[in-house]
């Protein structure tokens with residue numbers, strides 16, 4: 001049979017048409033097609049004990065939940081090392097036209113005579129008589145987003161605006177701890193400090209490494225007299241938002257945990273399978289999660305946790321979930337539900353006045369309760385000046401209490 005150019009072209013169109021049908025069918029954006037699901041109960045321990053008070057929450061249920069997330073989702077986050085040092089690598093006491101004091105701090109962690117260094121960029125507001133509250137951004141985008149020279153200024157990290165409002169602006173790049181790349185993610189802390197983790201099915205991977213990095217920055221905050229470490233917020237966008245939630249869930253030193261458009265493996269309920277799914281994220285980004293997470297590809301109902309319990313484990317410290325209406329891939333409704341259901345622990349265990357609306361709130365109408373914040377803004381998947389303004393408004397309220 002002879003294949004001429006026209007029939008080849010027709011065949012190609014046929015193929016492309018079918019591929020796009022397959023691609024669209026694979027992911028659900030239709031609320032009526034969200035499967036029925038039941039969520040694991042944060043208030044019942046693994047041995048069946050009903051958790052009713054802060055003591056059993058703190059000492060029984062919360063540690064269980066953290067271990068479940070380690071074993072099934074993010075992997076362990078080792079905390080042991082031999083030494084940590086902080087070295088001022090650069091300083092400008094009149095940065096931002098005199099408004100801020102810039103410190104570039106090298107945080108070096110040593111284990112078994114091997115070292116890695118995280119470069120922290122920190123702007124402190126000048127003219128303060130008391131230590132400054134601080135926001136730390138876990139930056140996974142280009143380095144220019146956190147430019148210490150401020151020749152480049154991006155809304156992704158509006159350091160000038162933070163300074164204007166009396167907050168210290170801090171950021172580090174994830175590449176210092178684990179490169180955001182499936183081939184090279186091991187090269188930093190994993191191969192250097194914690195190689196045994198790479199052999200474990202519940203070992204640390206990318207997101208855990210980034211959370212580890214944020215914790216080392218907190219180690220620094222606790223030692224800098226210009227920083228009020230008791231008023232520190234950890235912020236991340238998307239993959240960074242997954243890492244910030246995992247940071248705040250484990251490390252109780254953070255006063256506020258903020259996630260922006262964190263989606264699947266972040267704030268969104270996995271069982272909803274709306275937009276990005278567990279299988280899709282494990283396929284595209286296998287190096288973010290621990291190996292055991294693969295067991296839940298097309299099998300979300302078997303997860304012993306869901307993401308609402310990540311929110312619960314932050315209690316009673318403040319938590320903020322931000323979404324964008326055009327970011328359906330991250331499932332804004334699933335992100336809100338997770339916050340709504342997860343923060344029942346704040347109310348029922350810690351007696352905090354947390355009562356989120358029953359339905360996903362309207363666009364650009366933030367809900368700022370004393371310990372829980374939420375907004376869904378107009379626009380796409382991104383971390384914007386609007387998001388940061390809400391984060392600061394929320395922190396203003398919390399810290400004024």
Ligand code: GTR
Pocket residue numbers: 237238239240262263264276281
């Ligand atoms: C998307 C990915 C998400 C999210 C995001 C990001 O492509 O599917 O899980 O993390 O990237 O980090 O921007």
